[in-house]
Amino acid sequence: MEARRDVFQAIADPTRRAIIGMIAQQPVNVNAIAEQFEVSRQAISLHLKILSECGLLNIKQQGRERYCEARLEKLNEVHEWVEQYHKLWTSRLKALKSFVEQEELQSRTQTTKRKNK
Amino acid sequence: MEARRDVFQAIADPTRRAIIGMIAQQPVNVNAIAEQFEVSRQAISLHLKILSECGLLNIKQQGRERYCEARLEKLNEVHEWVEQYHKLWTSRLKALKSFVEQEELQSRTQTTKRKNK
DNA sequence: ATAATATGCAATCATTTGCTTGCAAATATA
DNA sequence: TATATTTGCAAGCAAATGATTGCATATTAT
Missing domain, CATH: 1.10.10.10 (Winged helix-like DNA-binding domain superfamily/Winged helix DNA-binding domain)
Structure with missing residues (x-):
């Protein structure tokens, strides 16, 4: 050891x-x-x-x-290391979420259009 | 292994x-x-x-x-573990900071008082 | 078909890890 | 002072870790 x-x-x-x-x-x-x-x-x-x-x-x-x-401050090294990736993965999740919402919106609009025909 | x-x-x-x-x-x-x-x-x-x-x-x-x-999301376990302590140590730092500021303020007030005597 | 490329699997090995047990030293209590 | 308490240090040990080398397999390029 x-x-x-x-x-x-x-x-x-x-x-x-x-x-x-x-x-x-x-x-x-x-x-x-x-x-x-x-x-x-x-x-x-x-x-x-x-x-x-x-x-x-x-x-x-x-x-x-x-x-x-x-001495919890000593965990800062770990905190910073993880934090950079945390930012990365949450921003990707957000991007994914808004993409899905955009898709939903579009498909709903199209449905409406179809209904309106 | x-x-x-x-x-x-x-x-x-x-x-x-x-x-x-x-x-x-x-x-x-x-x-x-x-x-x-x-x-x-x-x-x-x-x-x-x-x-x-x-x-x-x-x-x-x-x-x-x-x-x-x-798959960065898998770091979440680490993130959560560290985050709880991060909150703890930063809140302690803040408390310490405001305590020091309070002390400073008081000593300055006392000095002023003394000056005013 | 043959050669080259990308990669996994298995055997082997020195270190490191995590643990145990036994003993020693320092401090507190009767 | 004698005894109990708190803790460290050292030796020894099995298992895990990190690495190496050699060989096998699948895919692609010639």
Whole structure:
């Protein structure tokens, strides 16, 4: 476990996405996070390490506990990447929609014409 | 190579993101895609298979060529996941900004008061 | 018909991933 | 101080990943 370490990679794992969801609202300490999952504390600890290494979370030590705080801004890279394509596909959908409506309009006009004959 | 096969996993790989970028505007055939990368055609073929298995691209056979067409709508799952956090972090930024402005305003008022004494 | 082109499939391989278990260190509580 | 709690680190392991090479198949051009 020692190579690519970027945000896309980090959120590829469903457990890590769940962790982000769990700490998005307020910081949670390591054990509290681990308790929510079936896997061992160590496994979660490793996920936290990965998330922290790519900046998606900060760890604040408080006594013997460590609170994990989400740094959601770090998702911006993903947001921007997806957003460009989101714009593309929605604009295509819109274009398709107005095309269909145009077609409908035309066929209705023709029907009317036929009726009027 | 045989397990999790979801969109998050698919876009985790930089080569696959590059492929998506390459075919987002119009369909491109397999060899044309492969030529753009350093790795072997087979490696790209595998990436295409993964992308196709999770619905991110369609393959249209035309004679002996296969054109890969992006299905960007399939990024919607990612878009929605990121969007919820995007809303959260931007609203926090806004709140922070208005808080700072409020503080500034107050300190300026106090300064004025002091001056007026 | 033959050669060239576009592409898939299978075997193989080194790395990376995700996980577990056991042990150590730091802090808090009795 | 002795004990419990919270957490990290390291070793070990099976499975997944990303890549390569060689061979097969279908289509098109000569």
